[in-house]
Amino acid sequence: MGFASTIKVPFGPQHPALKEPENFIFEVDGDTVVNVTPRIGYAHRGMEKAFEIRTYIQNVYLAERVCGICSHAHTTCYVQAVEELLGVEAPPRAKYIRTIIAELERLHSHSLWVGIAAHEVGFDTLFMYAWRDRELVMGLLEEISGNRVHYAMNTIGGVRRDLTPELVAKTKSCMDAFETKSKHYLRIMQTEPTFEKRAAGVGILKTKDAVELCAVGPTLRGSGIKNDVRADDPYAAYDEMPFNVISHEGCDVLCRTLTRCEEMLESINIVRYALDHMPSGELRAKVPAAVPAGEAVSRVEAPRGELIHYARSNGSTKPERYKIRSPTLANIPALCKTLIGCHIADIPIILAGIDPCFSCMDRMVFVDAKANNQWIWTMQELRNSKK
């Protein structure tokens, strides 16, 4: 009688380390992962199809709801694509406001991630502190836009709300308060020995692999590549912002952590600069309801990495085809690479290391691999399949 050399350990779809339903099957030899099979698609919501049956202006609200954390990144990406189709450009002040909101969003997203990462390695105290201080930015966003999560700031051709002088002053004082907190977290991540033990040298993603597997965002920058859409292909007002693209050479989870912590400090400086140099003027340009036929691709640096939206118009009031490529999907191949060879105990922190946001990522396509064809269900077929 022999024993199987490897055993299969399931992670998810329901697992405390995963905040969203997604399934990974780990083949484990002793305590070492030898293979991993991701099974994505549990949180599929039919978003792209929903885009095609709504008008362009309704889709702004839909785009907001693709993600519960980087909602502004998705609307920015969406309105940029539509503005490109229309051939209009947002006024300068609107671009500055977009930039400010985007950076505030990055701040709260990254501090949320710091908390999650601490929680995954059992450092619950830091988790509680990081999420408490995240409320500073959440509260500020609420004062600016009226909402904590879905700010509804963007609209096609500009933004919907202005930053009054009182709000500018409030934002500045909030940035000062948040800067001390961020520096504190950066110092903890750099010096706390138990965290370093769990993060340093864990989840190695070599620079070559990161490039070949198309990793994006802090995952790529943590592997030593200075790649950032904000700097490489500036949108909104980023071409006028002085900022550094943070990258670290260590290729491990610790470097991804430090990248994010230092990016928070950069974001604070961007917000300050934008507030000081904000031009006056219009908030939005007038746009027609119907969009001329054509195609547009828009790229945005979301907190998790490069976000791509693609829109195809046939000249009606609704898009003919809409495609969202969220950064988490781009990071999945790199994630699977980093997981191979790790300890079971390191799986949660490596999984969290890419800052996964699974529900934004899940798409659905029917593929018959043997017959080599693929098809898409119609809305009617989807409805019938429920029964």
Added chain:
Amino acid sequence: MIAYEIFQLLVYPGIFLLLVLAFFYEWIDRKFFARLQNRYGPSYTGPFGLFQPVADFVKLLSKEDIVPIACEKAIFSITPILYFALPLTALFVIPISGQTSLIAFEGDLIFMMFIFTLIVVMVFLAGWGSANQFGIVGGVRAALQMLSYEIPLGLAMIGPAIAAKSFSISTIAQWQSQNLSWGIWLQPIGFAVIVIGLLAELEFVPFDIPEADTEIVAGWRTEFSGRKLALFRLGRDLELVLAAAVITSLYLGGAQQLGFIPAIFTFVIKTVFVVLLFSFLRAVFARFRIDQMTAGMWKYLLPLAILQIILIQFGVGR
């Protein structure tokens, strides 16, 4: 006389008092831990949420008790009871309300160390018997963890025994009060070792490896529910009382009578101090990985424990 002895066994300072202390210390641990994390902690049931642990216990008792088909039935139903009963038994050999414990004999220190080991054996069996991947991994981790912290922990318990020339916990506690010096001042290294060892025994951060919730769900407790889980939780509380009581008796002078203040008060104050120390320590660290923990224990903790014994042999700290 027999009626009084039964009263002692069941009520004071026996089972009833120990259960009250168990719930009370869980509350202290939870509240202090929460305040350190900038949370409120239990605050609803009773004044300052004092009855929350009791409420949780009663709630779990009333919940459905699910027994998986694949599990080892006998082990699955016996381990919760033993896990609850073992620390309770061990607490009888520790002096709580006076200079002498309810059951005191020469060698009860060895008996208590044996019970500490048995508790971990129960944890391993519980994980193994539940026939769940997470349970088995948790149980194996608990056993592996025990192999690394048990020897330093044992040595740290032997230190005061050598100084007091007795293997009876009551005698060691009495020796400290007669000598007018506590173990913590005489053998500070031993105190550090016993705190770290018991932190691992209690599976507190940074040694909560057998039940690391983000890695292996609830570890060895994954499959347990209802009254079995309630017993495990109560057993854990009693273990906390036991750990605090052991440190108090061996290193903090035990239950001393100070003038008019009865011994039980000094005992409670000292044990509460130990519980606060545990809560503080578990709030400031991240969790180690099992290999890091094992290596650290053998590389650093064991030499420290041996160093303490050598110092005692050379006449330092006795």
